Every structure is written in C-alpha cells, then in structure tokens.
Amino acid sequence: MLGLLNSEKRGRPDITHLTLLEILSTPLNKEGRLRLYVHTVNDYVITVDERTKLPRNYDRFVGLIERVFLDGKVPPEGKPLLSMEKMGITQLLESIQPTKTVAFSSVGDPATIQEVCRNLAKESRPTVVVGGFAHGHFSRRTLDSADTVVSIYHKPLDAWVVASRIVYEYEVESSK
Amino acid sequence: MLGLLNSEKRGRPDITHLTLLEILSTPLNKEGRLRLYVHTVNDYVITVDERTKLPRNYDRFVGLIERVFLDGKVPPEGKPLLSMEKMGITQLLESIQPTKTVAFSSVGDPATIQEVCRNLAKESRPTVVVGGFAHGHFSRRTLDSADTVVSIYHKPLDAWVVASRIVYEYEVESSK
Numbered sequence: 001m002l003g004l005l006n007s008e009k010r011g012r013p014d015i016t017h018l019t020l021l022e023i024l025s026t027p028l029n030k031e032g033r034l035r036l037y038v039h040t041v042n043d044y045v046i047t048v049d050e051r052t053k054l055p056r057n058y059d060r061f062v063g064l065i066e067r068v069f070l071d072g073k074v075p076p077e078g079k080p081l082l083s084m085e086k087m088g089i090t091q092l093l094e095s096i097q098p099t100k101t102v103a104f105s106s107v108g109d110p111a112t113i114q115e116v117c118r119n120l121a122k123e124s125r126p127t128v129v130v131g132g133f134a135h136g137h138f139s140r141r142t143l144d145s146a147d148t149v150v151s152i153y154h155k156p157l158d159a160w161v162v163a164s165r166i167v168y169e170y171e172v173e174s175s176k
Numbered sequence: 177m178l179g180l181l182n183s184e185k186r187g188r189p190d191i192t193h194l195t196l197l198e199i200l201s202t203p204l205n206k207e208g209r210l211r212l213y214v215h216t217v218n219d220y221v222i223t224v225d226e227r228t229k230l231p232r233n234y235d236r237f238v239g240l241i242e243r244v245f246l247d248g249k250v251p252p253e254g255k256p257l258l259s260m261e262k263m264g265i266t267q268l269l270e271s272i273q274p275t276k277t278v279a280f281s282s283v284g285d286p287a288t289i290q291e292v293c294r295n296l297a298k299e300s301r302p303t304v305v306v307g308g309f310a311h312g313h314f315s316r317r318t319l320d321s322a323d324t325v326v327s328i329y330h331k332p333l334d335a336w337v338v339a340s341r342i343v344y345e346y347e348v349e350s351s352k
Contacts (some may be wrong), residue, residue: 014232021194025334056190057234114348158201164340172290 001028001120001170002035002096002127005159006089006142015132017061019160020054026167034167037092038132044069045087052081089129093145098127101146104166105131105138106156108149116150117169121176128166132159177204177296177346178211178272178303181335182265182279182318191308193237195336196230202343210343213268214308220245221263228257265305269321274303277322280342281307281314282332284325289345292326297349304342308335 005019016038028034029050036048046068055061064074064082073080093101100123102116120126129146131138143149152162181195192214204210205226212224222244231237240250240258249256269277276299278292296302305322307314319325328338 018194018197018232022198022336022340025337027329027331027333030331056194058232059235113344153203155203155206157203160198161201161340164198164337165344168289168341168344 001033001167001174002098002125003037003163003167004089004092004096004127004129005036005038005132005163006129006138012132012134013062013065014058015134015159017054017058018158019130019132019163020048020052021056022160022164023167024048024050024052024054026164026171028167028171035096037096039087039089039092043086043088044084045092046082046084047080049079049081089142090145093127096127097125099123099125101127101129101148103129103131103138103143103146103149104152104162105143105149106151106153107137108151110154111150111152113152113165113169114173116152117166117173120170121173126170130159130163130166177209177343177350178274178301179213179339179343180265180268180272180303180305181212181214181308181339182305182314188308188310189238189241190234191310191335193230193234194334195306195308195339196224197232198336198340199343200224200226200228200230202340202347204343204347211272213272215263215265215268219262219264220260221268222258222260223256225255225257265318266321269303272303273301275299275301277303277305277324279305279307279314279318279322279325280328280338281319281325282327282329283313284327286330287326287328289328289341290349292328293342293345293349296346297352302346306335306339306342 032050038046068074068082068084073083214222244250244258244260249259
C-alpha cells in the first residue's frame with residue numbers, strides 16, 4: 001500500500017509527527033509493505049523510508065524536518081531515510097502510478113474502513129490520501145486526483161486515528 | 177470498555193503521551209464509552225477524563241503530569257480532567273470490577289484482535305491492559321490480575337499501535 005499524508009494547510013507539523021509515529025510502528029510498515037510520503041504546503045514531498053526511527057520528541061522532529069529542507073535529505077550519506085523534492089500532489093501521484101487512489105475526508109461518501117480496505121486489498125498499487133489539517137479540507141486539486149473520496153465517521157477524525165485504522169484494516173483484509 | 181495503560185517501568189512518558197493522544201481521539205472515547213487509567217511506576221493511578229485535550233507537545237505534557245503529581249488533579253477547581261491516587265494495579269482492578277480483563281503482551285497466547293474484541297464486546301465491563309514499556313514485560317502481579325494474556329503479533333508492538341487497534345476493533349465488534 002502507498003500512504004500519503006497531505007498537509008497542505010500551514011503550520012501543523014504536530015499532526016504529521018503523530019501520524020508518522022503511528023504508521024511507522026505498524027506491522028505493515030515494518031514488513032516493508034508500505035510506501036510513505038508527506039505532501040507539504042508549497043508542494044514539497046518528503047519520502048519517508050520504512051526504516052526511519054523518528055524522534056518522539058516534537059521539537060527534535062521539527063529540527064529533523066528543518067535539516068531535510070536544508071540538505072534535501074537525511075542522513076547526508078548513503079540511502080536517505082527522509083528525502084525531499086519539489087513536487088505537487090498531482091505529480092506525486094503520477095510518479096506513484098496507483099491502480100486506485102482513495103482520499104479520506106469527512107465530506108466524502110460514507111463508507112466503513114472494512115469496505116474500503118477490502119477493495120484496496122484487491123489492488124496491486126492501492127494508494128490512500130489522508131489529510132493532516134487542523135481545520136479545512138482537501139483542495140479541489142487533491143480531490144480531483146482521487147478515484148473516490150470516502151468518509152469513515154460522521155465527524156472529523158484526527159489524521160493519526162484515520163491512518164492507524166486504514167493500515168490495520170488493510171493488514172487484515174490483505175491477509176485473507 | 178475500560179482501558180488501562182500499565183507503565184510500570186521507569187522513564188517512558190513519551191510512550192504514555194503518544195498512546196493517550198491516540199486513544200483520546202477515537203470515536204469510542206469521544207462518545208463517552210471508554211474509561212482510561214494510567215498505572216505508573218511506584219503505584220500511582222492517573223484517571224484520564226474523556227474530555228481531556230492533552231498538549232501534543234511532549235514537554236508541555238510532562239509539565240502537565242508534574243502538576244498532577246503536585247496537586248493531585250488538574251484543573252484544581254471543578255471536575256478534574258486528570259486526577260491521581262496512590263494505588264496498585266490489583267487495587268485499581270478491584271475498584272473497576274471488570275467482568276473480563278485481557279492483558280496484551282508479546283509473550284501471551286497468540287490471538288487476533290478480532291477474536292479478542294469479539295469476546296470483549298459481549299462483556300458488560302470489559303477491561304484491557306496495555307503495557308507502556310520501552311523494554312520488558314508485565315510484572316507477575318499484573319499478569320495474575322488478568323483473566324487472559326494474549327499476543328496479537330509475533331514481535332513486540334508499540335503501545336499506541338496496540339491500543340489504537342483494540343479500540344477500533346472493539347468499536348466494530350460492539351456495533352454488530
């Protein structure tokens with residue numbers, strides 16, 4: 001599965017931090033079955049290697065991301081754990097070449113995570129887009145890039161809750 | 177459901193922080209269907225009110241917990257969001273009066289989260305115990321307090337991953 005955290009709105013790296021910590025610790029990621037990208041404000045994409053052990057301390061996480069912005073990657077030598085490119089979300093999805101893209105949003109069509117993940121598990125390159133916003137929704141550009149936009153709860157949910165549920169249910173459905 | 181984070185081993189409040197952030201944001205908690213306790217080293221129990229909005233910044237979380245240790249509760253007036261008592265895990269479980277207690281540990285009997293939560297959903301006061309340790313396992317005392325000890329993965333998992341999966345699957349099973 002290909003996971004994508006879309007944090008277009010400014011200034012909430014705390015949401016990105018918690019969501020990455022959650023996802024990186026999952027069996028799906030530890031088994032090398034997940035590719036993880038963060039799309040930031042101003043169209044930068046950070047590719048997160050599955051072996052990345054993020055600092056749990058938020059201030060140290062921010063310092064790490066600042067280094068990625070300065071140097072383009074971390075660590076500077078060898079295969080990078082975090083690397084950054086200037087890239088819009090449409091361009092990123094073109095490079096991923098998903099067989100199916102599902103975006104999760106409280107304004108999407110109601111669906112259970114089970115239904116969504118059952119369908120994703122049938123795909124060879126399923127991709128999900130989770131919004132890392134404090135307020136607001138995906139841009140029109142992001143919505144247009146997705147095949148479907150689904151809502152898994154009748155109220156907004158934090159990105160890390162959505163992401164952890166998708167990864168878990170995808171593990172269950174893809175092992176059937 | 178009654179959730180219990182057992183962090184007997186010293187010095188990993190970062191694990192507690194991430195796990196509480198994960199749990200407090202779930203629909204189960206937001207709908208008032210979860211009671212949450214943290215059992216700490218030296219037998220203190222922090223009761224976490226469902227309305228609690230924890231600071232996402234780790235240093236501010238530590239500051240908040242220090243205030244709870246100093247004052248016994250936060251905020252000082254009105255119904256507390258966080259309150260602390262001197263209490264061992266056996267005593268805590270006696271006060272909760274669970275109809276069934278399941279502890280999650282990589283040394284437990286293998287089971288899927290679905291199986292475990294299907295059984296918990298049949299109980300009137302199901303209680304789960306998740307270890308918030310960096311290394312090591314539950315004490316004998318904790319293990320003896322549980323009806324069953326289960327392992328949901330063949331390797332250790334971070335507490336926040338275990339907790340988020342339990343809460344999610346309990347929501348699914350208890351809505352059937």
